[in-house]
Amino acid sequence: MQRGTFQFMKSLNRSIILNRIRLEGPISRAQIAKDTKLTPPTVSSIVKELIDSGLIKESIQGESQGGRKPTMLVINEKSFYVIGLDAGPKDIKTILTDLNGGVHHFSEKALSLPVTADELLKMMKSEIQGLLDQYKEEEDKIIGIGVAMHGVVDVDRGISLYAPNLDLRNIPIKEELETTFNLPVKVENDAKAIALGEVWFGSGSGAASVVAVNVGSGIGAGIVINGQLFHGEHFIAGEIGHMTIDIGGKQCSCGNYGCLQTLAAGPAIAEKAKKEVAIGKESRLTELSGGNLENISGRLIHKAAMEGDQLSRDILHSAGIYLGIGLINLIHLLNPERIIIGGGVANAGEILLDAVKETIAKMALTERAKQTDIRLSGLGNKATAIGAVSLLLSELFSIQ
Amino acid sequence: MQRGTFQFMKSLNRSIILNRIRLEGPISRAQIAKDTKLTPPTVSSIVKELIDSGLIKESIQGESQGGRKPTMLVINEKSFYVIGLDAGPKDIKTILTDLNGGVHHFSEKALSLPVTADELLKMMKSEIQGLLDQYKEEEDKIIGIGVAMHGVVDVDRGISLYAPNLDLRNIPIKEELETTFNLPVKVENDAKAIALGEVWFGSGSGAASVVAVNVGSGIGAGIVINGQLFHGEHFIAGEIGHMTIDIGGKQCSCGNYGCLQTLAAGPAIAEKAKKEVAIGKESRLTELSGGNLENISGRLIHKAAMEGDQLSRDILHSAGIYLGIGLINLIHLLNPERIIIGGGVANAGEILLDAVKETIAKMALTERAKQTDIRLSGLGNKATAIGAVSLLLSELFSIQ
DNA sequence: CAAGTTAATTTAATTAATTAACATATAGTA
DNA sequence: TACTATATGTTAATTAATTAAATTAACTTG
Structure with missing residues (x-):
């Protein structure tokens, strides 16, 4: 239980100023004071300490607004x-x-x-x-x-x-x-x-509440509310891969039936494609896989879809609908400002995203929920490593 | 964005002390200081203001611990x-x-x-x-x-x-x-x-994160994390009634298929009972409803179940399983410390609760999730009105 | 009843924000 | 070019609150 101390008060203001510079910089001391309602001397004194610590630095002089030019502050990134x-x-x-x-x-x-x-x-x-x-x-x-x-x-x-x-x-x-x-x-x-x-550093910037969904061989999500990761009581918050959305569905590796990841994750998609190809459905996949069904993967389906293969497009589209249904459940429960879709399957890009968006626009309860901001990740294969980095940065920039 | 000010610091400490007295009272100033790591003079000065404001009062002298008797403080409830x-x-x-x-x-x-x-x-x-x-x-x-x-x-x-x-x-x-x-x-x-x-004031006391599920003609939930209600971006967080758990299920009033409330809410239960009775299934409900199927309601089914009626027990049990599946989805997403079940259907008490608990113990992913604390509401028909009251109390007791 | 202990208050010191005053730099203008 | 207005930023004094140390108060125990 954090109590009110001078240290805490100062640390709070330090964090406010530092994050302001990170998100709005280059920015002047005066502008920070206006934005945060801190007084100019408070800003100046904390800025001095931040400069001494090396975290920020003065950069160019800004344009004059009819008076003295402001000295702009930026993160001292190196x-x-x-x-x-x-x-x-x-x-x-x-x-x-x-x-x-x-x-x-x-x-x-x-x-x-x-x-x-x-x-x-x-x-x-x-x-x-x-x-x-x-x-x-x-x-x-x-x-x-x-x-x-x-x-x-x-x-x-x-x-x-x-x-x-x-x-x-x-x-x-x-x-x-x-x-x-x-x-x-x-x-x-x-x-x-x-x-x-x-x-x-990605598509979640500026949103107050973000859920990032990672669709790969499984499906997981991370929940960030006001810049803070939400863990739940024993660290499993966000485990949406095993969300039951089809009671009568296929059995999942977890033992339950109709889990989201039996319908929308990479292996599920590949499995479905293999079946279709096996029963002789016409598809570019037959060629791309070199005749060996085992070569059919989420990645290959994505490739085929981009080349216009209808079967692959259909499979990705239906995976998108299932994922959309899972996200509807999530929206109704958490109602985040933004949802970001990433991971291997998300490379399917617009095909998957469009299906997800359509589903949400169709099924969400309220008008504003229908319009939930859904985006693709922009961090690619570095997403997880950059996430690992941000664990430390988030501590460095927060209240100590 | 709350900045660090003297006012804020004091208000924070005021809130800490006030809530300590509410939750742990009768409690002495010295004990508060020990528990909260605030210093004795800080506690004394804030306590003085709280007494002046009327919110708290001194009560009896406590037992001596080998020295001066502590003066116990309590909420001045009237x-x-x-x-x-x-x-x-x-x-x-x-x-x-x-x-x-x-x-x-x-x-x-x-x-x-x-x-x-x-x-x-x-x-x-x-x-x-x-x-x-x-x-x-x-x-x-x-x-x-x-x-x-x-x-x-x-x-x-x-x-x-x-x-x-x-x-x-x-x-x-x-x-x-x-x-x-x-x-x-x-x-x-x-x-x-x-x-x-x-x-x-109910079964949620002492838990860091609580989800209270209200099962009546619909199903809704409220999420409280560290004493704060969680609203989501446009106030719909907790709308679990329309959580899809059976894609191929019945159509719901919302237009979607297989929503939780088509399986576990009052009307769904009543509907199921009516059907069974209509096709001639033996049940106390036939008698209790006076032969008029329209008299069969959640309440009546509960009554019959308490009297030992097997059909009613079965129906409540299966509603409990469905509710359990919905709560599994919730646990995997939010992972709360405690879940409280209330509302009309929850009057079915242990029958429903046992089914819910069994389902969660069977289907949750981790050992600790299986053991999530599930309780029945203790506030009865006053739950909502008392909830309305607590909206104001929570503000009075929080940082101003 | 003296010694030790716990509880609570008082006093002085400290911290860090705020206020007020001032210095600095620039644009606009006479 | 000098003057005015204005925006930026700093310095010094003030204020609000916690903290540390000392003190008072009240009680237990041998």
Whole structure:
């Protein structure tokens, strides 16, 4: 329970000013004072401290508004760097960004499966060490390491509680990495990290409440409300992949029936296409797969759809409708300002998006809900790694 | 964007202390200081102001812990009163409570349907005026009026945007009542008000995140996170009645198919029972309904179930399973600490609750989610009116 | 009844925002 | 070119609140 102290008061104002500069910069002290209703001296004094800390810097003089020219303030983006790890089930992606999310390094390293917890940790460490070796100059500017992983993550203790796709449990990531590198480490579920990343550097910017839906081999979502990730009581908030939308539907890997991901995730789409092709339905997929049904994947269906293949378009369209129904349920429950669709299947782009939007416009209860802002992710294959980075930035920029 | 000011700092501490006394009282100043990490002088000075304002008072001396006896502080419950209105689709319930939620007056007045917005407002005013006349002594202790109404409510402007069961739109409740009675007025959706009421005075006490589900002729939910109602972007958060859980199911009044409320709400249950009885299924309902199928209602089914009628028990059980599936979807999305089930159908009590719990224990993804705390409401037919009251109390006790 | 302990208040110091006054820089204008 | 108005930003004094230290109060225990 945060109590009112001078420290807290100051930290609050510091955070307000810092975020103002990040989101509105270049911006003058005077403008910040007007926007935030803080007084000019308060702004000046905090700005001085922020400059001393290196987080911001003075840039050009702005245009005069009929008086003295304002000195514009901007984030001093090269003053600090953050390492982000996307410890996916297939590979580890490592990123190094500055304070503005500028990517200075990005690499992928395949995991040789199956992998033990120790092997995974070892690999994460070696990737980080490699990065540190490569960026010796900036080493003491690195403020921390963010790790995004699928499954259930205890963010307070920084433990991966359960990573189903790797069949691992209770990996003490935070503890291991912090002792090895002596840097603060944040661990988060991948969908949640992505959501934060979208709010910081992607399609989520400027919205008060954002749900980022990640559609890949499963479906997950991250919920960001007023800049804060929403975790729920035991970290599983946003697990929409196993939302029942068709009681009488197919059985899911979780044991239940008619889960959203049995209808709209990558494997479900591929499965449906395989069936259709197998029974002789005409499609570009037959050719593209080289006659081998097992080559049909979400990616291939997307490719075929872009080439105009009707079967693929139909399959993506119907997946979009199912996803739309799942999102309607989400809208009625959470009513977010914006929903962002990302992940592998989202590469299907407009075909999928249009179906989702149509469904929502048709089925949502209120006029304003029908018009919920639905967008595609713009972060591509770096989304998760950038999300991991934003875990640390969000702390740096928030109330300390 | 709340900035850090002395006022804010103090208001924050005031709220912390006041709520501590409400939830933990009788409690001494020293104990508050220990619990909250505020310093003794800060506590003393704020307590003095709270006593002066009338909100709290000193009560008995506590037991000595080996030194001076502590002076216990409690809410001065009779210092202020609040009016609550449950402007339901069938009647208006009016309540007067003190600061501890003690009910000093409760009355119901039937609505003669159909009703226009003006008639509804007139009736609300006459009910309030009647209450004020009856409690002339306490009149200047009344701090405000809370109104709970079904449908979509714009809480910022205090307008009922759409009340489907009365077929009314855009009723300016706050404006009308504030000018008439010169008292602050808060308007809220009924399910949301109930949720807040449960947190303040019902089964929701002590939980960090609570979802209160109201099952009646429809199904609605209110979400309370850290004591704050969650509204979403345009006030529809918690509308779980139209959650699609059976794509291939029956059409709902909203036009979509397989909405939760076509499977678990009062009318759906009654419909199912009627059908079964009509085709000659043996049941106590035949007798209880006096041979007239139209007399079969949720209430009657509940009665029959309590008398051991197997058909009724089966129907309630399966409604519980459907509700459980809806709540699974909710748990996976919001992951609340506690879920409270209330409303007409919830009178079916343990039969329904057991089915819900079984379903959740069976279908939820994680061990901890399976064990989500599910309870029945304890506020009975006053739940909504008490919820309306808590709208004002929550403001009085929060940061100003 | 003295010593120790807990509770609550008083006094002084400290923190950080705010207010008021002032310095600085520029545009517009006579 | 000098003057005025205005916007930007800083300095010094003031204010509001917490915090730390000291004090008073009230009680228990040996």
